[in-house]
Amino acid sequence: MIEDETESAQGHCRQLIYSVIFESDNRAGRVFNISLMVLIVLSTITVILESVASVRFEAPGLFNSLEWAFTILFTIEYALRFISLKKPLTYSRSFYGIVDFLAIIPAYLGLIFAGTGFLLTFRVLRLLRVFRILKLVEYVSEAQMLKRALAASRRKVSVFLFTIALSVLIIAALMYVIEGEENGFVSIPTSMYWTIVTLTTVGYGDIAPQT
Numbered sequence: 001m002i003e004d005e006t007e008s009a010q011g012h013c014r015q016l017i018y019s020v021i022f023e024s025d026n027r028a029g030r031v032f033n034i035s036l037m038v039l040i041v042l043s044t045i046t047v048i049l050e051s052v053a054s055v056r057f058e059a060p061g062l063f064n065s066l067e068w069a070f071t072i073l074f075t076i077e078y079a080l081r082f083i084s085l086k087k088p089l090t091y092s093r094s095f096y097g098i099v100d101f102l103a104i105i106p107a108y109l110g111l112i113f114a115g116t117g118f119l120l121t122f123r124v125l126r127l128l129r130v131f132r133i134l135k136l137v138e139y140v141s142e143a144q145m146l147k148r149a150l151a152a153s154r155r156k157v158s159v160f161l162f163t164i165a166l167s168v169l170i171i172a173a174l175m176y177v178i179e180g181e182e183n184g185f186v187s188i189p190t191s192m193y194w195t196i197v198t199l200t201t202v203g204y205g206d207i208a209p210q211t
Helices: 002-024 025-049 055-060 064-086 088-092 095-109 116-136 137-152 154-179 187-198
Strands: none
Touching: 002 064, 025 064, 025 095, 025 154, 055 095, 055 154, 088 095, 088 137, 137 154
């Protein structure tokens, strides 16, 4: 009898956690998911700011503390998702399960390997959950229309991309031969870089023809 009541209480608790974390139709679930979005944005901003040397120098310990605070919160959330599901392994192999895992593992890898902090930007992928929260069903038909248009134009797009790639390669090879290493075109890949930024923009000016 006591075991039945315990199992019933555990089942109720699991269902409650599931409704809050995975559903956004109720108030608690909506608040949780919106709060999660805010944390993801703040965490991503923290990683971006930490990459700026001058900002990192002003507050050397702040970013580390914030990062571990976000990591602990996301780890708890990840654990709760496992607890609330009857088949947690199915979730762990899903797209969102993998993204959620990538959101926390870089911080722990950083304790063993250096230079893994930039992987924390994977957390921004978790913002894809906003589509589920906001229930953007009305955009599905437009997305399907765009998908059909792209599928119908795939041959034209392929020919265009092939022409651009061929042009870049030919122009890069010519610039490498004409300008040479003494003028900054030290290799064909470098010449391809110049060709791409010249074709797509006004050029950065770091590499320019001299002859």
